[in-house]
Amino acid sequence: MRPVVHLPPCSARLLRRDVLLGCAAAALSPGCARQERAAREAGRIVVPFWYALGDLVRKVLLELVAQFNASQARVVVKPVHQGDYFEALAKLRTALAAGVAPALSHVVLEVLPYLARAGVLEPLDRYEGASDMQFVPALSQAGAFTDGSGRSVFGLPFNRSTPIAVANGRALDVARVAIPSTWDELAEAAGQLTRHEASGEVRWGFEVPVSWWYWVAMMGQAGGRLVDASGRLVLGGQAGEKALEFWQRLVHEQRAMRPPPGRDYQAWQSTSESFLRGRAAMIWTSTALLRYLEQNASFPVVAAPLPRQVRWSVPTGGTMFVLLRSAPEEEKLAAWEFLRWMCEADQTIAWSTRTAYLPVTLPAVDRLRAAGWYNRHANDRVAYEQLEHVDPWPWAAELFRVERDAVDPLLEAAVLTGRNAHETMQEARDEARRAA
Amino acid sequence: MRARAGWHPWAMLGPTLALLVVFFILPLGVAAYESFFAWDLLTAPRYVGLENYRALAARGELFAIALRTVGYSVLVVTAAMSAGLALAMLLDRPGRAFAFVRASVFSAYVVSWVAVALLWMWMLDADDGLVSRLLRAIGAPSVALLGDPAWALPTLAVIAAWKLTGYAMVVFLAGLRGIPPALGEAAALDGARPWARFRYVTWPLLAPTAAFVATTLLVTSFQAFDIVRIMTQGGPAKATELFVYAIYEQVFLDLRVGRASALTVVFFGLLLALALLQLRVWSDRGGSRDAA
Numbered sequence: 001m002r003p004v005v006h007l008p009p010c011s012a013r014l015l016r017r018d019v020l021l022g023c024a025a026a027a028l029s030p031g032c033a034r035q036e037r038a039a040r041e042a043g044r045i046v047v048p049f050w051y052a053l054g055d056l057v058r059k060v061l062l063e064l065v066a067q068f069n070a071s072q073a074r075v076v077v078k079p080v081h082q083g084d085y086f087e088a089l090a091k092l093r094t095a096l097a098a099g100v101a102p103a104l105s106h107v108v109l110e111v112l113p114y115l116a117r118a119g120v121l122e123p124l125d126r127y128e129g130a131s132d133m134q135f136v137p138a139l140s141q142a143g144a145f146t147d148g149s150g151r152s153v154f155g156l157p158f159n160r161s162t163p164i165a166v167a168n169g170r171a172l173d174v175a176r177v178a179i180p181s182t183w184d185e186l187a188e189a190a191g192q193l194t195r196h197e198a199s200g201e202v203r204w205g206f207e208v209p210v211s212w213w214y215w216v217a218m219m220g221q222a223g224g225r226l227v228d229a230s231g232r233l234v235l236g237g238q239a240g241e242k243a244l245e246f247w248q249r250l251v252h253e254q255r256a257m258r259p260p261p262g263r264d265y266q267a268w269q270s271t272s273e274s275f276l277r278g279r280a281a282m283i284w285t286s287t288a289l290l291r292y293l294e295q296n297a298s299f300p301v302v303a304a305p306l307p308r309q310v311r312w313s314v315p316t317g318g319t320m321f322v323l324l325r326s327a328p329e330e331e332k333l334a335a336w337e338f339l340r341w342m343c344e345a346d347q348t349i350a351w352s353t354r355t356a357y358l359p360v361t362l363p364a365v366d367r368l369r370a371a372g373w374y375n376r377h378a379n380d381r382v383a384y385e386q387l388e389h390v391d392p393w394p395w396a397a398e399l400f401r402v403e404r405d406a407v408d409p410l411l412e413a414a415v416l417t418g419r420n421a422h423e424t425m426q427e428a429r430d431e432a433r434r435a436a
Numbered sequence: 437m438r439a440r441a442g443w444h445p446w447a448m449l450g451p452t453l454a455l456l457v458v459f460f461i462l463p464l465g466v467a468a469y470e471s472f473f474a475w476d477l478l479t480a481p482r483y484v485g486l487e488n489y490r491a492l493a494a495r496g497e498l499f500a501i502a503l504r505t506v507g508y509s510v511l512v513v514t515a516a517m518s519a520g521l522a523l524a525m526l527l528d529r530p531g532r533a534f535a536f537v538r539a540s541v542f543s544a545y546v547v548s549w550v551a552v553a554l555l556w557m558w559m560l561d562a563d564d565g566l567v568s569r570l571l572r573a574i575g576a577p578s579v580a581l582l583g584d585p586a587w588a589l590p591t592l593a594v595i596a597a598w599k600l601t602g603y604a605m606v607v608f609l610a611g612l613r614g615i616p617p618a619l620g621e622a623a624a625l626d627g628a629r630p631w632a633r634f635r636y637v638t639w640p641l642l643a644p645t646a647a648f649v650a651t652t653l654l655v656t657s658f659q660a661f662d663i664v665r666i667m668t669q670g671g672p673a674k675a676t677e678l679f680v681y682a683i684y685e686q687v688f689l690d691l692r693v694g695r696a697s698a699l700t701v702v703f704f705g706l707l708l709a710l711a712l713l714q715l716r717v718w719s720d721r722g723g724s725r726d727a728a
Contacts, residue, residue: 086688086689087688090688090689090691093476093477093691096477096478097477097478114691117479118476118478118479119479120478200571200572200576200578201563201572201578259583260583261562261580261582261583262582262669262671263668263669263671264669274563277563277564279563401690401691404689404690405690409671409673412671413585413672413673416583416584416585416672416673417585417673431495434491
């Protein structure tokens with residue numbers, strides 16, 4: 001029989017108050033306030049790492065993290081999946097506001113200036129060995145942004161990519177079509193490769209997500225820049241309009257291009273599926289998807305640089321590793337240890353060759369060349385050599401907002417409805433200036 | 437009935453009031469306050485007065501979102517109620533076969549929105565979807581219903597109505613079973629045909645049930661998010677950007693807390709107006725019944 005204890009009224013009140021205070025403290029302290037000291041596990045510093053990658057890439061990343069954790073006894077990196085890039089960014093921002101951000105994450109390139117301006121990123125220059133890292137210029141922060149060398153380093157290149165043209169080798173052979181190197185050739189090839197079956201099915205000559213990244217590439221190829229010499233957002237001026245008109249021509253006049261359904265990464269996924277199922281003969285996609293396409297296609301996958309109009313041009317994409325300033329000092333140092341390890345040639349090569357993300361350090365590229373990797377993997381060589389034509393992004397804090405708010409929705413509407421390109425881009429420019 | 441002590445009613449109401457204040461009134465107040473600021477959660481909020489409302493209104497975005505949401509809700513409520521009522525009338529019969537069909541129709545309602553969205557995405561795939569294959573089989577061109585700005589919203593509304601029809605059917609069935617069969621039999625003896633019996637006997641007695649179904653469907657359709665997030669992400673060309681998704685997009689993708697808060701306040705105002713309108717209609721009906 002359990003003993004019955006009668007508390008005096010005063011004790012009961014105290015107990016209730018203690019319980020309430022305890023609950024409040026428990027609710028506030030660990031969740032809402034950043035701890036000053038790093039968490040430890042069996043004496044090792046725990047580094048939470050929020051990442052936003054799926055499928056094969058996620059598998060490779062987790063294997064590399066496990067390899068790092070097994071390679072030493074001071075630090076243990078704990079990767080936490082946070083959805084796609086935009087979902088992960090939303091969570092990171094919310095965590096920053098709540099004071100519970102992790103020490104380590106990776107963010108899309110375009111958002112780096114915004115986070116840097118907000119003061120939430122740790123400048124990485126002061127860390128040991130930072131100046132010795134030999135990154136591929138076009139993929140480092142210095143090369144990825146205009147005037148990139150004049151400011152602190154806030155991001156190290158991680159999973160970096162560019163847009164690339166990919167074609168179904170068998171379809172090219174059957175139609176006796178060469179891979180296009182200019183816009184005119186692309187339009188002609190897309191027309192020749194488009195096939196209407198008797199069953200009503202269509203094999204499209206060309207497919208590309210109607211989105212900011214690919215439009216920026218075309219705007220550059222038509223000779224434009226996002227900002228003019230005085231730093232004013234002009235979205236390429238007439239070149240931006242030409243890019244949009246070219247898409248409209250392929251979709252509405254030639255009926256040789258299918259704009260994939262869905263937005264953001266859903267449209268990318270849809271484009272890949274169309275290609276793999278033989279429903280699109282040529283696509284523009286990310287270099288990061290080359291390995292996935294090669295491994296899943298039932299036909300030869302042929303990569304080529306994006307075609308030029310008046311010049312060659314590609315933007316870079318993907319993400320940069322960042323350290324969050326709010327993390328405890330020893331946690332940031334431990335995270336840096338992991339970053340240095342990830343940037344060593346062995347890991348860079350493993351990451352790049354298994355996922356098809358671009359190799360980010362020069363020693364890794366030298367070793368790949370010496371080992372004959374690029375002779376055996378022509379698509380990877382095309383992807384790497386295209387870096388010669390990279391146009392850097394402007395270092396503009398509102399860049400991602402211009403992308404999402406001003407340009408993306410208008411591009412989609414104009415391509416689908418055939419709205420006048422000049423009007424559309426004029427509205428986009430006005431929106432962009434308001435957003436900035 | 438009189439309370440023994442003055443504080444008793446408040447004590448009874450306390451837990452509910454506390455929940456209401458903490459999870460509804462307080463957040464709404466915070467949203468209303470934040471709608472006067474430009475804030476990205478990272479840098480300090482900047483007071484901008486009515487700028488968030490002005491920006492939303494100036495671009496026509498606010499009106500477009502409101503119109504889209506109301507249009508979507510009207511389609512969903514009308515389609516789900518009509519189909520639910522028709523099915524309830526058809527299936528209000530004894531027997532295992534009818535019970536099986538009733539359960540089958542209702543089963544769509546208990547499936548999650550995510551599963552429903554994925555199922556329909558597969559069915560509506562412009563190339564390999566079931567709908568496209570059927571169209572091609574009869575010689576018609578396949579259509580990208582979710583990729584066409586003119587068709588995307590009605591398509592989402594049909595899918596939502598398909599899912600909610602089972603719910604409407606079950607509530608209508610309960611309403612039908614509450615109507616004494618003798619009333620219909622008496623009307624039949626008086627020579628009333630089936631349509632007249634429905635029009636003058638069944639429907640008036642089902643009116644309270646119909647009002648309940650309409651209200652709950654309206655609330656559900658106004659809160660549409662999952663189906664938009666998974667199937668269209670508000671596209672193509674913003675054609676399916678409904679209120680809740682627009683709020684999500686503003687705060688989590690475009691990092692504009694102030695503008696999302698302004699949208700929330702307007703959304704609340706719209707729902708409040710609809711609720712007041714509905715109360716007015718109900719009170720008028722009650723008044724006319726009392727007078728009769």
